[in-house]
Amino acid sequence: MKYNFGAGPGILPQEVLLEASQGVLDFNKSGLSILEISHRSTDFEAVLAEAISLVKELLEVPEGYQVLFLQGGASAQFSMVPFNLLDESNKAAYLDTGVWASKAIKESKLFGETVVVASSKATNYNTIPEGYTIPSDAAYFHITSNNTIYGTELLTYPESPVPMVADMSSDMFSHAVDVSKFGIIYAGAQKNMGPAGTTLIIIREDILGKLSRKIPSMLDYKAHIDGGSMYNTPPVFAIYVSMLTLRWLKKKGGVNAIEKENIDKSSRLYTEIDRNPLFKGSADSKYRSRMNVCFVTHDPNHEKPFLDFVKTKGIIGLKGHRSAGGFRASIYNALPVSSVEVLISAMKEFETLQK
């Protein structure tokens, strides 16, 4: 038995994997694999329609928004957002909360004036900045809702005078979101939604069409909206598995039910980190992520022995990102609470062994 705490591509529900595996052999009893059917077939059009409809239902997406499943990951959105919204006539505002935010900022600077309203870089991004001002003449204000590397998360969003754009790659579908606060939400699938290979975009249509810049079709949100998320051949399998995962989430009770589970799982783990004298949490406790629980050993000499020890328990993917060190327990939607219990037991057992 393996307990997969990997940061992503991350764990997916077992029943989704079973159905996806079957779909690779024979999709919908069609006699064909999901990998070899036309994206224009009624069978796949139904998959895409259901995926879009599940996103709208699960997040209560208001009127005026479009849902797209594109390729390229969040990194592609880093340039697609300013390509569509920023030019010499305006400016963009960004909150710098980690490596991914700073990559988004770097791309934005290619397109126009980019204001970084605040950064927590000085403390290696262990917290989320506060007390900044968002320029009211910015085209948009960009945030990263969860910072996988450092284990920080924005659980309440700033009040912004301009449309917010959020990279929600690592906490999308882990809790309820008031979509109406955002101009664009984007998220790579490979944490809570599906396998690597597709990116969800939720976009308020009226923020588009304000620039005179000519945009290459594949980078133009409008082209993808007009094409019904099939401007060109979509990543069929990644969308299919995302649809299955969203179905699973709906069956579990949706984002409110999963949010309760995520609060429960993360609270248990943080409680043990705070109790156990060998460990301490890495992130500012005010912004502790419910998705990526980052912690270290007080004694650096305990780090490797602990990693070796958990390996014997079947726990994998616990090593922290190289730029943060220590441990990172990614406890995405599909990770059962029993896996968290296994990790907590291992921490207690390791504590006993050090005595």
Add this chain to the structure above:
Amino acid sequence: MKYNFGAGPGILPQEVLLEASQGVLDFNKSGLSILEISHRSTDFEAVLAEAISLVKELLEVPEGYQVLFLQGGASAQFSMVPFNLLDESNKAAYLDTGVWASKAIKESKLFGETVVVASSKATNYNTIPEGYTIPSDAAYFHITSNNTIYGTELLTYPESPVPMVADMSSDMFSHAVDVSKFGIIYAGAQKNMGPAGTTLIIIREDILGKLSRKIPSMLDYKAHIDGGSMYNTPPVFAIYVSMLTLRWLKKKGGVNAIEKENIDKSSRLYTEIDRNPLFKGSADSKYRSRMNVCFVTHDPNHEKPFLDFVKTKGIIGLKGHRSAGGFRASIYNALPVSSVEVLISAMKEFETLQK
């Protein structure tokens, strides 16, 4: 039993589907799905390395070229190519042989002067133009090697005074290619290489770095080369299945062996089209594609009855593209010759029924 003549995403080898299905449940006996492992894991790094190495081996890729597996399909390459190679200081040349070529031309025009050296649009792209001149001061000359919609294929390539760039989406790996003739070859996976969701790029490094334009990272070939085809999270599953398909191709004897099969399959089908008094081929016989065999009925009233008839035989995906009409038998690498025989028998039987 289904005989899948779909134009793409197209048929894949059964043994690849079996192994991919298993990998979704348990990859390499790791206890984890290929969908939930880190792209930085040694297991996946081995998959990517093998995929790249198989491309190099199968196509005898010379020194100086890089192999990338990106996202976005060939459509993304339509803008990525000029983004990296074309600006106000130079020009690009294109051969217009169909809808996909004309889409590539449209994107190129956003970036700089775009010369269309010749077009077969006037005859609804039923042939490939000849007798044109490629400007010797162009940055590159772009061709589409196979035109799925119209069933035309360039089986010998033009002599070009400038680097050639080729969209080989629909005939990549169906025959040997002298890669040294090209600056860039790109191909969406979903015909002969794997499922939709990844795009193969073979690029000669020395054609890069000649423009002063700033290129967004995700559109910059250099960034992907520097990242070893993992600038960001790659489409893990699509690359995995592509690797399995390339392994299968190698086991079959590689591109020379498959080329013989493809010549055999397409010749049989064209022979029947030319013999059978009910049908005629759509494309100029000089440029008949070995991948997409397009044909029509002499009597338009036979079209629907024939489609209904073949359906009773388990033949699917035979309807021609809406812009060309008639029938299109896509006979990609993975389609067995026995399926072609089933189609030929159905054509003969239909002929008898009309007497």
